[in-house]
Amino acid sequence: MATDTVNDLPATAERVLAQMRRRGFDGAQVSVSRQRRHELCVAHNEASLLRSTQSGKVQLVGLLDGRRADTEGSELDADSLDALVNGLWSSVASAPQDAANAVSAGQRASVTRGPQQADTAALADAMREVLDWRAAHAPSVMLEEALAGHTQIESCALTSGGSALQCALGWYDAVVFGMARDGAASSSFNYAGGNCHGLAGEPLAPRFGMADMLQAMARSVHTAPIGERFVGAVVLTPRAVASLLGWLLGQLGDQPLIDGSSVYRAAVGQAAASPLLTLRSRLDAPGVAPFSADAFSLAPVTLLDRGTLKCLTPSLYGSRKTGLPHVAVGSDGWDIAGGTTPRDALIAGVARGALVDRLSMGRPSASGDFSGVIKNSFVIRDGQVGTALSETMISGNVAQMLRDVSAVSTERIDTGGWVLPWLRVEGLHFS
């Protein structure tokens, strides 16, 4: 990014918006951002690489007579911006007209959140602590990759409708990925990680469920198939719960609403999940952008209130296309309310089933049907966690699983983007 523009994103955005108006667009959105990242990477249990990257992005949306085109570039010098605007003009002219195309209007917000400067010494200290923790508490685990990083993003989005959104976000993040070994045998790989606003105050290893995951991995080198077919229950860890929520959130968004494949299209106000489930946004979380991609400032939203679906989440385009109310949401920043059952009691309530940490499966169908292998998982019999499982498959329907949640743990894992409890779900087919 040219140095004369990096410190003045709003001015750059204003300049490009004016240029687009002069070019003839009758609607426009300009988003300009700059990102700096520092990242300390571990390979095979040892510090290996220190990265520092700077990148810039300009994203343009151009509307002309109901037609729309988008473009993105990484440079903000005048010649590059001219080329982007001219290319966008060429693209928009041939797009089909669609009355649903529009840009946001009247949105105003400015948000600064989190540490804006990286403390690379703190990153190194935190990673050293993770490596020491692994050596002491999970020595059979090989961290194929791990990282501790800091990201700082500044952005400014303007629209021809008068929206002006600015933010400066900073956050730290960490991820561990690896497997455990015992001689020639190895566990399945697994990973954990999350975002936070600071590294001080508490050790990094236990955060985001990383320590629990690594210790469970060490216990799962030697596995056995479940060996029989039955209908039983699963206790899903927060990582597995995230798979269910990913499907649900997808079904509430644009494409399945527009093409009519969403099973929730007419379900607002109805019981879409167990009354034990309440799902709401979490907009102040580390790394969570407070604006939507189509330049709306996000307001808090409750998607499930004790199981009742409160709204769908079409974008501005999806809303105008379908006639459904517009609800702006981000891709991350969700919270399932904790329940009243301790995690151990969730497990104790399973006569026959499994504690499931990772669902390895094809993409569930639009109807929610799925079958998948449960990885990094343990058998449960008579309320007791037993051996680690291999080659064990469960099948069911994600929408039905959300309705069949029979208990929600009091404990939750906070990964920044998600705060999720353990869930017990009945009625899964094991094979």
Add this chain to the structure above:
Amino acid sequence: MSSTLTRHELETREHELRKTRMLMVDGNLTLNLRTVERGLSARAYVDGYWGFASAPLAPGGADRDRVQRDALANARALGRFGTRPPLPLPEVRHVGRQQHQGRTPLTPAGCSERLAELQAWCKKRYPGLRSTRFLLGDEHHAKKLATSAGGDSLARIDRAACKFTLVGEDSAGAPIEVDEILSGRGTLADVDWSLDALAPLLDRAHEHLQAKRHAVAARGGLQTVVLAAPLAGMLAHEAMGHPCEADAVISGAVTASLLGQPIASELVSMVDFAHTYDGQPTLVPVEVDDEGTPARDVVMIDRGILTGFMHSRETAARLEQPPTGNARAYSPHDEPLVRMRNTAILPGTQSMDEMIAGVDDGYLLLKTGNGQADSTTEFTFGVTLAYEIRGGKLGRAVRNTTLSGSAIKVLKSVDAVGREMHWESGGYCGKKQLMVVSMGGPALRARAHLGGE
């Protein structure tokens, strides 16, 4: 470049990445995006540690010295983790320019008009569909690499794909889908996605969709399956390819202790091709990787025996094997990792009809949505189109299911390999970074687990 650097310690890359994405849903152009990203990166290896830095590619290249200095400083900063003897990284040097001779790219107007034509044709021909989607994508990488060993290269990846999805309803009113993808080298002008070319594929997909309206659940458990070529390619990439990436081997993937041992039927050979297959360029031709290593083919399985792994310079040094040119970086701001290129199981001798005729009770698996595998070679693929095989003949369509198993057990069970080769490069491989790869294979007949009732 700093005078303190010795040979083989610094690589500098200028990387431009251009993409097009267009999605038309029922005549609505819901995505009409063109992107360009340019960046300059440097990576240094000092005292056993790596440092990497990147920045947008400024006009005139004035930031080159700063980016190189930052990379060097980052490598040195890791000295706080203690002294580490540097690995004897293999010496590599490649000088060359990779060119792509393709057709003149289509204009945005040309793409929009053809999408509208395809949508209109589908609407008229298949009035009962709930929805029709066409996704176009192309992607072009140009990487200029200079290394302190004298390497000086331009590498290019140019690929394009067209994917269509037909959405209908099953007999109970639930949504069902069938999709198809065409992919190739070059731009969207080099892949034939004209109506003439797509019409027979659309008709066939529509027939499958009608069959899926009355699909039955698969029987769960161990089954005899005929994997159509796209699934065999996925098996090659996901289930055996990843465990043969040398960084996974060093981590303890089960392949680590199996070199030289049988891990598949003698009918199975598997290769990660660098840039050429059967005398023709592969879909993702890699002549030199992003460390400057000239790329060569890696034979991972030779007639059932595990014979080799894919390497970066570092993993080659750690395992005392030659580098293979598998160190690849996806974006201008990514460092090279060990990645696959064009991974395939080699063709055999049987026709698809012969393979089906040899199954008394099993399934033909035609399409997969996605796949995952892990260090144990245990894999899971979503199967989005399948049919029963009863008495050597195709039967009813099967609802979406999942194929799983140990790749080693499955490959050992292979008793027939098809003679028709199919290559595809439509999606991405994910491993910290995205990566453009291709996968290929013939049909296979094997035993594996299906999810179901």
